[in-house]
Amino acid sequence: RTLRIGLIPGDGIGREVIPAGRRILEALPTSLGLKFSFVDLDAGWDTFKRTGTALPDQTVETLKKECDGALFGAVSSPITATKGYSSPIVALRKKLDLYANVRPVKSVAPTPCFPDPIDLVIVRENTEDLYVKEEKTYDGPNGKVAEAIKRITESASSRIATIAGEIALRRQRVRETTGETARKSMVTVTHKSNVMSQSDGLFRTTARKALEQAKFKDAGVIIDDQIVDSMAYKLFREPSFYDVIVAPNLYGDILSDAAAALVGSLGLVPSANVGDGFAIGEPCHGSAPDIEGKGIANPIATLRSVALMLEFMNQEEAAAKIYQAVDANLAEGKLLTPDMGGKAKTDEVVNDIIKRL
């Protein structure tokens, strides 16, 4: 069977890294028995300027009807409210009900700051919280007042915690095959229920309850709890302590960027937007207009996002091949793009990784 992959480069360096993602899929060894076909899809700021919408219906329809998975690059967005513009990735997550944003953060090698290996994954709720974007503005006694709704539901909190637990189990299985059995599985629930006792309180209690399911308990998954400010502190003080971190949308957004700094570059950090039966791989970095067109964007976040997408399409073997090839490139540390302190071009890094597949 041929797997059909939607390619949504978006803006800026999205157009340089998404082709790299396509190349690695095409280069996978035939022994895996996988075939891919591709469809190019529009979204982003340039699309908005051209067509008046940042996410054409056709993009959504094609993904729904034809595709088995997709890759999303990055989009530029206007910093001030622009009539008719709305972030296409936020919209896609909701329209395809991609309820989990999975962001693994793994260190390359010990550094003076972080001598112990960092290997954690942030599982961010992807459909609600302040991202419902229900806002209003009115005139108050002393000028304008704007309000936004933060919405937390029991159902979304339960399913995000459940997938976080499943990711913890999967990581545990992988560690069993590699013999790293000393490490315990743990899911850390992040919240600010000391201030938002109802909304974050609902997230916390629901997530904990979901994690108490027998399948997690029997496997020994530890349930841990952190207030978000203290989480930001501890993430930097002892990152190797963490395994799986589950968080509402906005905290997950902030914490995953913070975690990316721990491993040296956002250019290394992948993500997958995951729903039931569909996944969109998406590098965590943005459209980076400052380096656009120079051919020096780090392709690794995208290549790892391809692997993540494959994992959630149940193609774990193909995923493992890509991870290994990327890790081997990083371990050698010779071909590095400028964000990593090197001089390599995007294509050179991709070529090197393809050779290692």
Add this chain to the structure above:
Amino acid sequence: RTLRIGLIPGDGIGREVIPAGRRILEALPTSLGLKFSFVDLDAGWDTFKRTGTALPDQTVETLKKECDGALFGAVSSPITATKGYSSPIVALRKKLDLYANVRPVKSVAPTPCFPDPIDLVIVRENTEDLYVKEEKTYDGPNGKVAEAIKRITESASSRIATIAGEIALRRQRVRETTGETARKSMVTVTHKSNVMSQSDGLFRTTARKALEQAKFKDAGVIIDDQIVDSMAYKLFREPSFYDVIVAPNLYGDILSDAAAALVGSLGLVPSANVGDGFAIGEPCHGSAPDIEGKGIANPIATLRSVALMLEFMNQEEAAAKIYQAVDANLAEGKLLTPDMGGKAKTDEVVNDIIKRL
């Protein structure tokens, strides 16, 4: 004139560090011509358990009627919603209209992670955003739904940006006296207006406008802009780039804990809750029940909070004395509490710093 200071130790190590704050005030050289009197005030979880309220009216009234400033230790809070309990520090900030939470973060010495000096201050809005705590819970089609209001007003955004600008000016004046004139003053406005275009959009445009006032412009204060996730990333990648960071309440909460990790220990980071004509010094750390009663809490966050409080009471000379004594203790690096990798007791550190006044 005698300055009257309210002392609110709260719970846990709050009871160990607030006495240290009192001691340093009593030990200030008489040449400064300052006298202090003190009043002990209740608040916190123990107070709640004893009296049914975490913030007795008498505490608020005494602060309003008698005090020129105050010191707040830390409080323990229940992790699950507890009928009648509400965070006393959050309430105090609102009741006394202490609209700015000022959190300077300064590195002790170069480290392998951060070879360049870190010297920044986070100015956190202290009265609104999600901290208005207007929440509701209802039954939705798939279980419970909880909503919280994030409220941003033009007036609060404007005054917080104005005080951030004033802090930038004051820091510039201090640098002029010490000859560090190469460093430019900058205020970085943090927001997530790419998603919350109305609420965070209002914060961003209002803050920028306030910073364009002639007094800031003429002094050359640069206005910078960062989306909160990217701010968390950059704060770790290049902390020495930042001078003053202004943020809505919740982002300020998260970013200031994250920034504390940059300088090694939350036990070093002070804050002041500042209103017009009143300030409460408050160490950034919590009540730390794990080390309570051992006499090993780091007093430095509190001593620096005393200095910050004095600054906002226009006692800059006394403040400078405390900062210098603390810096001298840290520069020598011999008497360190366990959070800093040492073995010193709270009292030993306080004695050492008092000697250096």
